[in-house]
Amino acid sequence: DTLADGADDTDTVDDCQALRAFEPVRRGTACAFARRARLWGGPAWRPRLPLAANAAACAPRLRLFCRVCAELGLDGFVIRLVGKHLCRDFRRFSAAVYGTLSTLAACNTGGGGDCMAEPHRLHQTGWVFRFHGQTFFVTTFAPFYGPEDSRFAFGASDGFLLLQPELSFAQHDLPPDTPHTNWGGAEEGDGHQTVRDRIRCAFRDAGQAYRIRDTTVYPMIEDIVMPPKSMGSADLPEGS
Template sequence: MRVLTAVRLLCLLLLLYHTVSIHISWLAALYGSLLLVSLYILREPAKRVELHTTENPLRGKPLGVSMDDISNELRSNIDKQISALVTYDPVHCQAIEEFEAIKSQTECIFAKRARVWGSCDWDDQLTLEGNIYKCVPTLLKFVHLCPVLGLDAFVIMLSGHEYGRDLQVFGRAVRRVLTMVSSLDPAGVCCMEDTNICRRGWVFQFNKCTMFVTTFAPFYTSNHSRFAFGSKNCFILLQPEVSFAQHDLCPDTPVTNWDKPQTVRDQIRVGFRDAGRPYKIRDTTHYPMAEDIVKPDQPGAENFEWWR
């Protein structure tokens, strides 16, 4: 930069010399040079870019290094360390231990070998929303990995003492849980804000992963399909629809071959009936999915509008 400035000054002096006078004195040339140099040196410095202002174009970008310069190995190590700070072991947790009673005894033929992740251990010092907030990073990890690892479901456990007293209390808790998860949806869909929850076509989703939601609670009796098999806690089971495809489950149908089960769906329905826990089979497959998330506690009762 200094060399360039010197060359420019020299050119200017030569221009002045041949333009103004051939007999220019050395003293005048010296004074002229000092003037030009002073203009350059004493000029007002350029304004600094304040990094804390909202107009800062460098915000969020590393100074002096590009993300392209960071090796894949370093990125992987950073991701692992961050993940370890905000997640937990979803296979060895209280939710999985407590849910085992349902998983091992239900009539669903897929349940026993299902690969399930669970929510973090319940903290009585936190609100319901606080406990759910803690497990959402692991739920997001589950959504990304379920098609790769063949995962089948994510189970959220709630304290039965506080939320499993009756259908109304449980229904409000389920709404709060799903609303909390929905509000943290990275895809920004926030499906629980949809005013059409009670209509056909609505489905619970998180990070663009659509899920079938099933719930279990201690107040359901042994002749109910949502019986908790003695567990004193409540459970919300999130099953990605991709899981059904992985098990090659046939499409839903209102038709059931009760005498000679032909399909997996037939076998499941017959199994629940034979165990004394039959569930309602509608005469159509076009009905609001929300109606099956929290079922009424008495057979034949009207649908429980938990979402209101």
């Protein structure tokens, strides 16, 4: 089999094609932590292999990430999805992300079992992606998103999963999630803006404001692959 364009067998955890391909997102996003985040990446994608084989190939490296992320202060693990058949639109990308997470979860040998094994639990509020003793907040980016979307890929031709260990948020002193945002300005008075407030303001100012629910209790899986703003709710598949 062959490697994806620009990849080679010398890829390492912190110097690999997944991270190089992800660089436009890292540089372009309004997230205040992105540019200084310490990231690892999955192994080079092999287009001739099926999605499940490529996802399974990420498991050993992700397992090592889970063992050392707290000690090394790592913030995220990037998995690159290569191919228009995977990243062309919302439906294809959602299926590819689901397949990737399902394969990884089935490879989990670090306790907690297969967090994807019971599909009826995925839309429950207590569900979280879990691998090798770590819980993750999963974000995705893809080329079908427009510049008005917070998941915009900034010209990257591939799709990406960013698995952020929840302990990273504590290491950066990110305050707890809240439905309230201090947007600044006279209407907010002199209230102090938290890091979370500033991140939300930065995305708004970049024209990429994202949905902020009126509750902090909701199924996490619904935010893994966000529908693009160009896609009306009537166009969404059932269960999205």
